[in-house]
Amino acid sequence: MSGRFKRGQMEMVGLVVIVILVTIAFLFLTQFALNDKSDHRAFDRKQLAVSTLTAAMRTTVLGCSPHETEPLAVEQILLDDCAENRDPLESVYHCKSADGTELHSCQFLQEVLFPELLKKSFDPFKQRYEFKSVLVNDPENPLITSGSGCKGRDTDTSGEFSLNTDHGLVSSVLLVCD
């Protein structure tokens, strides 16, 4: 009786080993399948970040005084003006908001242009993003920030977009995350 009981126990141990092996194989397959997918998504996200920031920086804006009829480039003129004239009264260019109020170039980029362009780009895909433009010699006080933030998330970057101004180098980065 004792021998039969022991054999039964050994068979149960064998069964448990088989179940453990099947579980490990299942977990391995699942992990492999998930990893493969995330690599592909990361590539898409990186391209999206680069193309969006490149296009946004090269976009021009009409209706900014003192040259209302001149298309002004976002990076070369408005961001440059923002970096060189941060004082609210000193800005060379003033652009109109939706309600017709004239805004300082920094304020226009911060409150009107970048939120509009980036929201239109990322909201349809329900994708989070973070945009930051800083003077390299004063990183604590960013010129422009936009987006809901990417801290602690799987993130891709557009890479740094640099602009040389009289007040130093301006670095702009767009992060895109899930």
Place this chain on the structure above:
Amino acid sequence: MTETIAVLFIFFVLLIFGLIFYYKYVGFSLKEEQQLGVERRAAEVVTKTIFLPEIQCTVGNLQQNAYCLDVMKMNVLPEVMSEHLEDYYFTIFSFATVTVEEMYPLSEDGKGRVWKIYDNPKIDFTYKKQSSFYVVLRDDAVRGPFLGVQHSFGRVVVEVYS
């Protein structure tokens, strides 16, 4: 003897479950592979559109910059494309729809211009993938007094079929 039969029975039940799971997984991964192929093709079509010499921004014979499409060239492209759809453009884009949309600035009625670059959808498709890419649209027709050219913010929307 009874225990051996019971263990063998459970073993075969597990084996059958394993096989069912494996076949389901193979079927699912085949479908995923097919979808991945379509997604890769969507990315390829987007890249081909952005670097299509017919609509790319140029200065003289030189490429101006990446991610820039010329509005004046896009206005006349459908005419050129319709003449060579089968013998040339189908080999580049296959079954796909390529649209360029102006997103900023918008006209007073809140709408932007839209260009249908290529329109050849597959009627009996099993899977469709949409992909977007952002570009700047250079419009030489809008120039300022200091000769600045308008560049709008736009997007290329690609739909590919399998």
